[in-house]
Amino acid sequence: MTATSSRDDHYAGEPIAEHRSRLRATVDTILLNRLAVTGLIILLLLVIAAAIGPLVAPYGINEISIPDRLQGPSASHWFGTDDLGRDLFSRVIIGSRVSLMVGFIAVGIALLIGVPIGLASGFYGGAVDSWLMRLMDILFALPAILLAIAVLAVLGPGIGNAMIAIGIVYTPIFARITRGSVLTIKESVFVSAARSLGATDIRILRTHILPNVVAPITVQTSLSLAFAILAEAALSFLGLGVQPPDPAWGRMLAEGRGFFEQAPWMAIFPGLAIVITVMAFNFVGDGLRDALDPQQRSVIESRGQG
Amino acid sequence: MTAYVLRRLFQMALALLGVSIIVFSLIHLVPGDPVRVALGTRFDPDVHAALTKRAGLDRPILVQYFSWLGDAVRGDLGVSFRSGQPVADLLFERLPATITLAVAALFVALLVSVPLGILSAVRSGSKLDYGATAASQVAVSVPDFWAGIMYILLFSLSLRWLPPSGYVSFSDDPVEWLKHLTLPALTIGLISGSILFRFIRSAVLEALHQPYTRTARAKGLTERQVIWSHVMPNAWIPIVTVVGLQLGFLLSGVIVVEVIFAWPGLGRLALLSVQDRDFTVLQGAVLLIAFVFLSVNLIVDLLYGYLDPRVRQK
Amino acid sequence: MSDPVLSVNELTVSFGTRRGRAKVVNNFSYDVGEAETLAIVGESGSGKSVSSLALLQLLPTPPARVEGRALFRGADLISMTKSEIRGVRGNRVAMIFQDPMTSLNPVRTIGFQLMEPLKIHMGMSDTAARARAIELLDTVGIPSPGGRVDDYPHQFSGGMRQRVMIAMGISCSPDLLIADEATTALDVTTQAQILDEIRRLQEEMGLAVIWITHDLGVVAGIADRVVVLYGGSMMEESVIDQIFDERRHPYTRALLESVPVSGGDRPHRLKAIQGLPPDPTRLPPGCPFAPRCRHAVERCSNDAPRLRAPAEGHRVACHLDPADFHD
Numbered sequence: 001m002t003a004t005s006s007r008d009d010h011y012a013g014e015p016i017a018e019h020r021s022r023l024r025a026t027v028d029t030i031l032l033n034r035l036a037v038t039g040l041i042i043l044l045l046l047v048i049a050a051a052i053g054p055l056v057a058p059y060g061i062n063e064i065s066i067p068d069r070l071q072g073p074s075a076s077h078w079f080g081t082d083d084l085g086r087d088l089f090s091r092v093i094i095g096s097r098v099s100l101m102v103g104f105i106a107v108g109i110a111l112l113i114g115v116p117i118g119l120a121s122g123f124y125g126g127a128v129d130s131w132l133m134r135l136m137d138i139l140f141a142l143p144a145i146l147l148a149i150a151v152l153a154v155l156g157p158g159i160g161n162a163m164i165a166i167g168i169v170y171t172p173i174f175a176r177i178t179r180g181s182v183l184t185i186k187e188s189v190f191v192s193a194a195r196s197l198g199a200t201d202i203r204i205l206r207t208h209i210l211p212n213v214v215a216p217i218t219v220q221t222s223l224s225l226a227f228a229i230l231a232e233a234a235l236s237f238l239g240l241g242v243q244p245p246d247p248a249w250g251r252m253l254a255e256g257r258g259f260f261e262q263a264p265w266m267a268i269f270p271g272l273a274i275v276i277t278v279m280a281f282n283f284v285g286d287g288l289r290d291a292l293d294p295q296q297r298s299v300i301e302s303r304g305q306g
Numbered sequence: 307m308t309a310y311v312l313r314r315l316f317q318m319a320l321a322l323l324g325v326s327i328i329v330f331s332l333i334h335l336v337p338g339d340p341v342r343v344a345l346g347t348r349f350d351p352d353v354h355a356a357l358t359k360r361a362g363l364d365r366p367i368l369v370q371y372f373s374w375l376g377d378a379v380r381g382d383l384g385v386s387f388r389s390g391q392p393v394a395d396l397l398f399e400r401l402p403a404t405i406t407l408a409v410a411a412l413f414v415a416l417l418v419s420v421p422l423g424i425l426s427a428v429r430s431g432s433k434l435d436y437g438a439t440a441a442s443q444v445a446v447s448v449p450d451f452w453a454g455i456m457y458i459l460l461f462s463l464s465l466r467w468l469p470p471s472g473y474v475s476f477s478d479d480p481v482e483w484l485k486h487l488t489l490p491a492l493t494i495g496l497i498s499g500s501i502l503f504r505f506i507r508s509a510v511l512e513a514l515h516q517p518y519t520r521t522a523r524a525k526g527l528t529e530r531q532v533i534w535s536h537v538m539p540n541a542w543i544p545i546v547t548v549v550g551l552q553l554g555f556l557l558s559g560v561i562v563v564e565v566i567f568a569w570p571g572l573g574r575l576a577l578l579s580v581q582d583r584d585f586t587v588l589q590g591a592v593l594l595i596a597f598v599f600l601s602v603n604l605i606v607d608l609l610y611g612y613l614d615p616r617v618r619q620k
Numbered sequence: 621m622s623d624p625v626l627s628v629n630e631l632t633v634s635f636g637t638r639r640g641r642a643k644v645v646n647n648f649s650y651d652v653g654e655a656e657t658l659a660i661v662g663e664s665g666s667g668k669s670v671s672s673l674a675l676l677q678l679l680p681t682p683p684a685r686v687e688g689r690a691l692f693r694g695a696d697l698i699s700m701t702k703s704e705i706r707g708v709r710g711n712r713v714a715m716i717f718q719d720p721m722t723s724l725n726p727v728r729t730i731g732f733q734l735m736e737p738l739k740i741h742m743g744m745s746d747t748a749a750r751a752r753a754i755e756l757l758d759t760v761g762i763p764s765p766g767g768r769v770d771d772y773p774h775q776f777s778g779g780m781r782q783r784v785m786i787a788m789g790i791s792c793s794p795d796l797l798i799a800d801e802a803t804t805a806l807d808v809t810t811q812a813q814i815l816d817e818i819r820r821l822q823e824e825m826g827l828a829v830i831w832i833t834h835d836l837g838v839v840a841g842i843a844d845r846v847v848v849l850y851g852g853s854m855m856e857e858s859v860i861d862q863i864f865d866e867r868r869h870p871y872t873r874a875l876l877e878s879v880p881v882s883g884g885d886r887p888h889r890l891k892a893i894q895g896l897p898p899d900p901t902r903l904p905p906g907c908p909f910a911p912r913c914r915h916a917v918e919r920c921s922n923d924a925p926r927l928r929a930p931a932e933g934h935r936v937a938c939h940l941d942p943a944d945f946h947d
């Protein structure tokens with residue numbers, strides 16, 4: 001990760017005392033960024049849709065009506081109906097629940113495992129560092145989807161296991177970014193000063209190091225949410241994620257494949273939902289990066305492996 | 307340089323060893339008897355006993371690992387629980403299709419991203435730059451499998467220009483080979499290319515703003531000479547790294563896209579083996595893909611040394 | 621005095637920014653004669669580098685806008701076409717930049733970079749250019765140049781790289797060499813060597829030099845005349861011997877008091893200049909230095925002083941007479 005070093009240099013020198021004003025500046029920068037604001041609004045709508053979905057959805061998600069099957073978009077069925085006559089608009093709305101939930105929980109898992117590994121690795125160095133990082137390298141040596149598929153082969157398909165699989169896939173990124181940040185901050189003057197005053201490891205980690213790794217991790221989180229949603233959709237599409245009859249966008253796409261010619265809308269709308277959601281997270285991630293981390297390369301560029 | 311190559315080779319071997327442990331564990335982490343699971347309804351005690359013995363599952367776990375590893379190094383990856391065929395045969399039968407697709411996708415990606423990335427950086431702020439950046443912003447958010455489906459809808463079902471799926475080998479019919487290859491390669495290549503585009507643009511932009519570029523201009527070089535003699539030789543270095551990392555993304559895309567286009571490659575084989583619970587095949591596929599990925603990264607690292615005299619002479 | 625090599629007339633450089641146009645260089649005029657060294661002195665942000673980049677059209681336009689004239693041997697550099705200015709760059713007018721670490725291309729050999737101007741301006745063949753490159757390295761004092769010509773910049777020390785930059789600058793025997801903070805990144809010993817080198821080449825080649833620096837200590841050692849720039853405007857111009865011992869523009873005096881000058885005739889306490897340089901998007905209507913000037917009177921902040929010439933070889937932009945200053 002060549003991007004890491006330049007970013008870290010930037011943080012090494014920044015005093016924590018400016019934390020509040022930096023937060024303020026961050027918020028300002030994000031609000032000035034039109035794309036980031038657009039992304040935030042889309043995400044807000046998505047969260048609302050996921051939360052109150054059943055109230056908004058005109059039909060039940062599994063309300064089967066064979067006479068209405070494979071109907072194109074119309075006033076009564078905005079996105080048309082599927083092969084069982086279910087209303088696609090309602091299913092796309094409720095599908096946001098799965099996407100957001102899997103995204104957040106999977107990235108949460110990656111954060112909870114990756115950040116402590118990165119902290120320990122960067123802070124203690126030596127054998128701990130080399131063993132943990134070798135392990136991360138091994139996970140990095142497998143294409144993301146393949147690793148997720150392998151994990152799901154062991155655990156069996158399903159939404160919960162998909163979250164675990166995606167979480168494992170994105171753990172190394174968080175570990176590496178955290179470690180990189182810790183390494184430069186560890187050598188900075190204020191940490192040496194705290195150490196010479198007899199501060200304990202835990203104290204140094206909590207008061208000096210953690211606040212400084214927050215920015216790069218925040219950016220990476222927003223990014224990873226986008227990738228996690230893409231990964232979940234791919235796994236559900238392959239039949240390894242969400243199982244029928246629950247509506248998930250990837251799953252709906254897979255179902256739509258069988259009716260390509262009669263009902264292209266079955267594949268178009270769930271796909272658009274994925275694109276818009278992922279784009280929103282990317283916009284917010286780019287905005288966060290510009291605000292917090294101006295020297296880091298664009299989020300999409302730091303994606304490296306997908 | 308030799309020491310550098312040796313160190314990288316050693317690191318690769320170490321990573322492969324790690325991957326082999328994970329891959330080997332796969333089969334043992336699955337709850338229950340993997341052979342019984344794989345055979346499912348076709349259960350036959352004799353077949354079961356034979357497969358168990360062939361896979362060595364009745365021996366102590368460490369013995370199993372080392373004998374499996376020893377066999378794997380010699381190219382013997384066991385037999386499929388399903389078909390009884392040697393796994394290595396199954397894999398190498400499908401490897402050419404996957405490599406063809408990956409190389410074609412990379413070709414598309416580079417074809418789109420390199421000229422556009424350089425042009426966008428050189429004319430940053432122009433309409434072309436805005437257009438290309440906006441397009442890449444959208445493209446990176448598109449799931450590859452959905453893009454594939456949309457291409458099939460448009461180019462196969464509506465326009466009827468290209469076949470929606472399948473594979474024809476080059477030696478059988480080069481024209482059909484190309485026709486069948488086009489859509490899957492575009493699906494992966496355009497998305498991958500849009501990621502590369504953004505990286506190339508920023509790498510070129512960064513090199514354009516370096517003092518040495520100003521020095522080059524101050525010498526009286528034409529803008530073309532400045533870019534090709536001074537900017538690009540520097541920009542290639544980070545670009546090559548990212549292209550290497552992109553291969554991971556590309557291979558992920560290949561797995562999914564192979565399913566959509568019924569492309570008889572490793573990815574589709576791996577996925578089928580998951581559905582069939584055919585664990586020896588899955589093991590082999592994961593190991594082989596990891597090997598390909600690590601080898602490419604090694605080549606990229608060596609290229610890096612070639613491009614950057616600072617690395618070369620260390 | 622014979623015709624100057626370069627005659628800059630009312631050079632104005634502004635940049636379009638989000639907060640309006642920033643005037644970075646304001647009606648800047650000066651001459652440089654044959655074999656003469658003119659020092660342009662100022663703090664960072666005074667416009668000294670920008671004004672010289674503008675001469676060779678090395679500023680990106682837009683956002684930059686360059687007005688005024690710069691007659692080099694009678695031809696205006698500012699209004700030249702792209703191909704005309706390319707024929708001047710590195711050929712008749714050469715430039716050396718501040719940071720020798722980053723001003724050389726890290727992935728090209730020293731020889732490649734030295735040969736480029738020889739090939740494009742003098743039409744030399746590869747063999748001839750290579751032989752000349754080795755000669756040039758020898759001229760600037762690189763030991764065993766034949767063995768170093770194929771090395772990369774990272775194999776050279778900072779001082780050596782700056783010598784390479786100089787070799788590159790003089791390769792086509794230019795009439796004018798512009799050195800932008802050329803010794804700032806170097807240690808004092810190396811700095812002295814480089815200055816000697818430039819002086820020697822100047823004598824041998826009759827080279828005119830513009831030496832851009834913030835360091836008055838260096839100026840004392842090399843310049844014939846000094847121009848002091850502040851907030852994009854010329855504050856003062858003087859021949860070198862007078863700038864240190866006469867009563868000067870308040871900014872020049874503040875600058876002198878803030879740096880240790882070797883060979884200054886009396887020891888003095890170093891003083892920092894209070895306040896910050898002006899924001900180029902909001903230049904005050906009067907003298908740009910007025911907000912920080914100890915002697916400023918009301919008129920200074922409303923009315924920009926014009927350059928006047930109180931004595932031969934001395935121009936100053938100040939409403940006040942140095943004789944009136946009481947410290």
